[in-house]
Amino acid sequence: MRFHTRKWVKPEDLNANGTLFAGKVLAWLDEQAVIYGIIQLENKRVVTKYMSEINFMSSAVQGDIVEIGIEVIKFGKSSLTLNCEVRNKMTLETILTVDNVILVNLDEKGKPLPHGKTKVEYVKDRLVDKQA
Structure with missing residues (x-):
């Protein structure tokens, strides 16, 4: 899996418990997955259709750096299926x-x-292909 993006956990990203808000990290993941799809499919009109079960395993706190990993599972006719992971860059x-x-x-x-x-x-x- 390649990790493409890093995010710095700031006060506005925290929930009432002082840990990373699940909705925030899912928004980051969704945005990065769609950006990845746009680049792979060379089309700015790419949308998320489905997300399977989300498995929360740990959290992050203010000041942590998290990174988002994306791996292609399958190319469909008009779709792209990805596997994603968010991890704490420090730990x-x-x-x-x-x-x-x-x-x-x-x-x-x-x-x-x-x-x-x-x-x-x-x-x-x-870029190499276009220059040839």
């Missing part, structure tokens, strides 16, 4: 896992659009 403890996040590639009318992708691509490789 490497897993904060939560989501086994399946399904994103859907959409056309300009908001309908599923086949993307034609079958493997993970990296921007650096696309």
